[in-house]
Amino acid sequence: MQISFDNSYAALPDAFYTRLDPTPVKAPRMLAFNDELAELLGIEAGDPAQLAAVFGGNDVPAQAAPLAQLYAGHQFGSFNPQLGDGRAILLGEVTGRDGIRRDIQLKGSGPTPYSRMGDGRAWLGPVLREYVVSEAMHALGVPTTRALAAVATGESIYRETGALPGAVLTRVARSHLRVGTFQVFAHRGEVENLRTLTGYAIARHYPDATGPLDLLRAVCAAQAELIAQWMSLGFIHGVMNTDNCAISGETIDYGPCAFMDAYHAARVFSSIDRQGRYAYGNQPGIAVWNMAQLATSLLQQMDDKDAAVEEATEIVHAMPALIEAAWLRRFAAKIGLPAAQDGDQGLIEDLLALMQKDGADFTNTFRALPTDAARDQFTDRDAFDAWATRWRDRLDRAPDAAAMNAVNPAVIPRNHRIEQMIEAAVAGDMAPFERLMAALATPYAETDPDLARPPTEDEIVPATFCGT
Numbered sequence: 001m002q003i004s005f006d007n008s009y010a011a012l013p014d015a016f017y018t019r020l021d022p023t024p025v026k027a028p029r030m031l032a033f034n035d036e037l038a039e040l041l042g043i044e045a046g047d048p049a050q051l052a053a054v055f056g057g058n059d060v061p062a063q064a065a066p067l068a069q070l071y072a073g074h075q076f077g078s079f080n081p082q083l084g085d086g087r088a089i090l091l092g093e094v095t096g097r098d099g100i101r102r103d104i105q106l107k108g109s110g111p112t113p114y115s116r117m118g119d120g121r122a123w124l125g126p127v128l129r130e131y132v133v134s135e136a137m138h139a140l141g142v143p144t145t146r147a148l149a150a151v152a153t154g155e156s157i158y159r160e161t162g163a164l165p166g167a168v169l170t171r172v173a174r175s176h177l178r179v180g181t182f183q184v185f186a187h188r189g190e191v192e193n194l195r196t197l198t199g200y201a202i203a204r205h206y207p208d209a210t211g212p213l214d215l216l217r218a219v220c221a222a223q224a225e226l227i228a229q230w231m232s233l234g235f236i237h238g239v240m241n242t243d244n245c246a247i248s249g250e251t252i253d254y255g256p257c258a259f260m261d262a263y264h265a266a267r268v269f270s271s272i273d274r275q276g277r278y279a280y281g282n283q284p285g286i287a288v289w290n291m292a293q294l295a296t297s298l299l300q301q302m303d304d305k306d307a308a309v310e311e312a313t314e315i316v317h318a319m320p321a322l323i324e325a326a327w328l329r330r331f332a333a334k335i336g337l338p339a340a341q342d343g344d345q346g347l348i349e350d351l352l353a354l355m356q357k358d359g360a361d362f363t364n365t366f367r368a369l370p371t372d373a374a375r376d377q378f379t380d381r382d383a384f385d386a387w388a389t390r391w392r393d394r395l396d397r398a399p400d401a402a403a404m405n406a407v408n409p410a411v412i413p414r415n416h417r418i419e420q421m422i423e424a425a426v427a428g429d430m431a432p433f434e435r436l437m438a439a440l441a442t443p444y445a446e447t448d449p450d451l452a453r454p455p456t457e458d459e460i461v462p463a464t465f466c467g468t
Contacts, residue, residue, distance in 0.1 A: 023110025027154025028056030073243025084114025222249025
């Protein structure tokens with residue numbers, strides 16, 4: 001199979017990565033293949049066995065330059081000076097039919113020098129979770145990595161619960177450059193490598209940036225928009241470590257991620273986030289914190305550090321206002337306001353407070369706002385009616401249901417449906433996966449109303465897991 005690789009990252013100095021091939025698997029078998037994305041990348045979908053061999057890691061294409069990337073990162077606030085791709089191999093880069101350069105990476109492709117005693121593998125559950133959620137995010141209009149293929153390996157993966165079926169995910173991203181990629185060279189004092197990385201990042205992602213601080217400004221702006229989109233959809237990333245923060249502004253590393261059902265600002269699903277550091281309502285602040293770490297790293301290459309520190313501080317301190325403005329714009333649209341005015345933030349926050357008090361479903365409440373069904377989400381309907389009166393006075397017209405439905409999805413990848421899908425896939429039944437993918441491809445259309453249903457009490461998923 002021919003893939004027209006054009007590998008720029010592999011041309012960087014050897015200090016940026018370790019070259020190695022993926023570890024072959026026992027019996028690769030294609031579970032899912034993204035034909036639309038393959039077409040965008042110029043990859044012809046051929047024989048399923050050949051596709052499985054390539055995207056399972058057994059057959060490395062001729063023009064590939066497989067490598068594991070080096071990076072560091074703050075994990076739950078604690079700095080780890082060396083992380084890196086512990087279970088992923090970057091096959092190479094392709095320029096799509098749209099002119100955009102993208103990485104093609106195998107995740108779960110075997111151990112690397114950065115595996116830290118891990119097996120370098122992935123089991124089927126997290127592979128399908130990332131496939132479904134990342135493609136759902138793309139359909140929702142959120143910048144994100146995407147899923148090209150899921151391949152069963154025919155091997156067992158051992159985790160705390162015992163033996164599980166192995167799988168490999170093929171992930172596509174505008175790049176895999178992370179805040180942690182900058183941190184590793186800054187921490188080591190490797191200024192020339194840091195300068196090389198900065199120049200590479202500017203050329204690849206922000207060609208109008210004039211230097212390190214302009215790069216910081218651009219990344220802050222991209223992250224501000226991204227976080228506002230997450231918040232407007234009730235999405236919780238779960239592990240916003242700096243090594244999971246892409247400078248491209250894409251959502252990356254879908255581990256214990258989740259979409260909220262009942263709204264609560266302190267909602268946490270990640271089983272490893274015991275203190276709620278990455279709770280729904282904390283995500284804006286964490287994004288700013290991550291950008292402060294990027295700023296600290298970029299400053300190491302500056303000649304006039306005093307002036308640079310002052311400018312970088314201004315850039316980072318301006319970010320909360322960027323997030324707030326993007327948040328207000330998106331939530332104003334969710335309640336039918338084409339443009340926000342004074343007092344609108346309070347109106348939105350009052351609705352969220354009512355939702356939190358009554359445990360209203362985040363997605364379904366906003367979707368139902370143009371109709372009388374919205375009040376069914378609340379137990380204190382008098383309080384909702386009072387809010388709705390204020391809202392309609394602010395609209396000064398009937399709600400524009402079409403405009404609101406264009407920004408309020410009818411269906412999201414709900415936790416209980418994902419868990420049901422994984423359980424079925426482990427048993428060999430991919431029908432629930434295919435059903436989810438079909439509905440989530442058009443999330444703003446009401447194509448499968450049953451998938452919009454919140455979980456019953458016995459279906460609630462209280463915690464999500466990384467799967468590493």
